Amino acid sequence: MPTPVNIITVRNLxxxxxxxxxxxxxxxxxxxxEIFGFLGANGAGKTxxxxxxxxxxxxxxxxxxxxxxxxxxxxxxxxxxxxYMSQRFSLYxxxxxxxxxxxxxxxxxxxxxxxxxxxxxxxxxxxxEDARNKLIRDIPLGWKQKLxxxxxxxxxxxxxxxxxxxxxxxxxxxxxxxxxxxxAAHDGIxxxxxxxxxxxxxxxxxVSIMVDGKISALDTPENLKLKFDAPSMNEVFIKLARA
Amino acid sequence: xxxxxxFVVKEFYHIxxxxxxxxxxxxxxxxxxxxxxxxxxxxxxxAKIVIYDPSRDVVTRKxxxxxxxxxxxxxxxxxxxxxxxxxxxxxxxVKLALIYEPGFAGKLEKTGKAHIQIIGDASDxxxxxxxxxxxxxxISNYLVSMNSKKVPLQIIPExxxxxxxxxxxxxxxxxxxxxxLLMLISALMTSLSITKEKELGTMELLLVSPMRPSQIIxxxxxxxxxxxxxxxxxxxxxxxxxxxxxxxxSVFLLLLESFLYICMALSLGILISxxxxxxxxxxxxxxxxxMLPTILLSGFIFPVENMPGIMQVLCHLxxxxxxxxxxxxxxxxxxxxEYVWNETLILIGFTALFLALSIKKFKVRLA
Numbered sequence: 001m002p003t004p005v006n007i008i009t010v011r012n013l014x015x016x017x018x019x020x021x022x023x024x025x026x027x028x029x030x031x032x033x034e035i036f037g038f039l040g041a042n043g044a045g046k047t048x049x050x051x052x053x054x055x056x057x058x059x060x061x062x063x064x065x066x067x068x069x070x071x072x073x074x075x076x077x078x079x080x081x082x083x084y085m086s087q088r089f090s091l092y093x094x095x096x097x098x099x100x101x102x103x104x105x106x107x108x109x110x111x112x113x114x115x116x117x118x119x120x121x122x123x124x125x126x127x128x129e130d131a132r133n134k135l136i137r138d139i140p141l142g143w144k145q146k147l148x149x150x151x152x153x154x155x156x157x158x159x160x161x162x163x164x165x166x167x168x169x170x171x172x173x174x175x176x177x178x179x180x181x182x183x184a185a186h187d188g189i190x191x192x193x194x195x196x197x198x199x200x201x202x203x204x205x206x207v208s209i210m211v212d213g214k215i216s217a218l219d220t221p222e223n224l225k226l227k228f229d230a231p232s233m234n235e236v237f238i239k240l241a242r243a
Numbered sequence: 244x245x246x247x248x249x250f251v252v253k254e255f256y257h258i259x260x261x262x263x264x265x266x267x268x269x270x271x272x273x274x275x276x277x278x279x280x281x282x283x284x285x286x287x288x289x290a291k292i293v294i295y296d297p298s299r300d301v302v303t304r305k306x307x308x309x310x311x312x313x314x315x316x317x318x319x320x321x322x323x324x325x326x327x328x329x330x331x332x333x334x335x336x337v338k339l340a341l342i343y344e345p346g347f348a349g350k351l352e353k354t355g356k357a358h359i360q361i362i363g364d365a366s367d368x369x370x371x372x373x374x375x376x377x378x379x380x381x382i383s384n385y386l387v388s389m390n391s392k393k394v395p396l397q398i399i400p401e402x403x404x405x406x407x408x409x410x411x412x413x414x415x416x417x418x419x420x421x422x423x424l425l426m427l428i429s430a431l432m433t434s435l436s437i438t439k440e441k442e443l444g445t446m447e448l449l450l451v452s453p454m455r456p457s458q459i460i461x462x463x464x465x466x467x468x469x470x471x472x473x474x475x476x477x478x479x480x481x482x483x484x485x486x487x488x489x490x491x492x493s494v495f496l497l498l499l500e501s502f503l504y505i506c507m508a509l510s511l512g513i514l515i516s517x518x519x520x521x522x523x524x525x526x527x528x529x530x531x532x533x534m535l536p537t538i539l540l541s542g543f544i545f546p547v548e549n550m551p552g553i554m555q556v557l558c559h560l561x562x563x564x565x566x567x568x569x570x571x572x573x574x575x576x577x578x579x580x581e582y583v584w585n586e587t588l589i590l591i592g593f594t595a596l597f598l599a600l601s602i603k604k605f606k607v608r609l610a
Binding site for chain 2: 054055056076079080082084086088090091092093094095099102103104106107108109111161
């Protein structure tokens, strides 16, 4: 549910690796509560930008504020207010479902009772009660993905960054996963998502498309399709990438 | 603190759920100690000898008795001719041959001179050398006791080996083994466990979380400090109980120095995991760049003094060398910190250097 409040503001963000410019003067905002699709071909500079927004790397120049905090001076605050899920659904294979939840809750400083009650609610919602004490390596990939997402928003962050969260799972699981994303957005969490699947781009409130380190389009999927006179986001993307 | 505790608990789960890690952690010290203790020993015990004694008189018999009762030698058999000597060696087991000249006692009585030939099997030169020395030592001892009435003036050098009177190998390899195993466990295990998180992608998640990088690293390293410490104790106790390794100095100081050495090795492990992102590379670096030099260049097996100049310089760059010096000094000589502060400072210096390099490398990656 998008609101007019900006939760991420990026002004003239530049990131250089030597002479290579990975992010070339990016400027955009993300509204509180929206699902923001961050698209681009491999090597277009998506990962670099997402790393900067998450505080994993510093920009070469430009202003960036995330969750209302400047990423240079208020990094700690930024980190407390964001969640992150990578394309590898990073959970510990040799820990059980509950131990993973407890661990990630723990590193965000949640109290024991809080972790227990949230873990309980989470497993009930996902229908994982029976898998509570199963090792992660023994549960199916789709479950891992749902669990990784639930863990990323366990501490009720203002923003959750999803880096290609649906890679390698089947279409039905993907659809279910998007239901979870909508739910989170409904609860007021801003979702910043990168993806390769253009059908998923249609589910976003707004999408930005990066080509060669620059943002070459940013609007709602409907407006983009109108503007580029294309029947689907897939067409939009191809037109942009070839231009 | 709550975050940190949860982190350490998780780390212990990783360790205790992986039987291979457990095997390396606790099986290795025991196995290595037994291997080095029983197999790689260079002490002489019950070496087989043959004796050719054509004179068979009081003196030769006494000398033979002395040699055989020394504990170093056992009689394989008495030979009946000189021609049998070589076949006896060739059969393999015989390490030493003792040959008296005919009419030994008579010649000694008349001329004051008689000959014994000692032949060693120098296909193993170190052993042969030692055996020959032992045998001639026993013989000259006997001579001295015989002559003491007749010859008034004699200079008899009495050699005494300080701190390791019986030249026991165990006194050398327990410190060496501690240096090697603590290095292996601390550096290898930490670099593996950190690179594992990188491979899994969980390191990214940890870095995105509000935990500081330093907290993450300390949390990962902490269990290994603890486990390496237990290992040090296992080696010390086994060394003492099974091999009778003495511990003359302060146990507290010894453990403190071991703790310092463990920290040094851990910071090296952190540095390694900062250089690479893969467990395999971390393992290769640890094994090739840490294990081999520790064994070869630290003075553990080969004396540093005998190496060519450039190698000696390299030896001085090996942190385990200083740890070995320290623990030998404490265990065998009973020295206090006033004798080992120099080496202690060097170890502290190494630790600081490795940590500084890791931090620098980490910052470069973040920027």
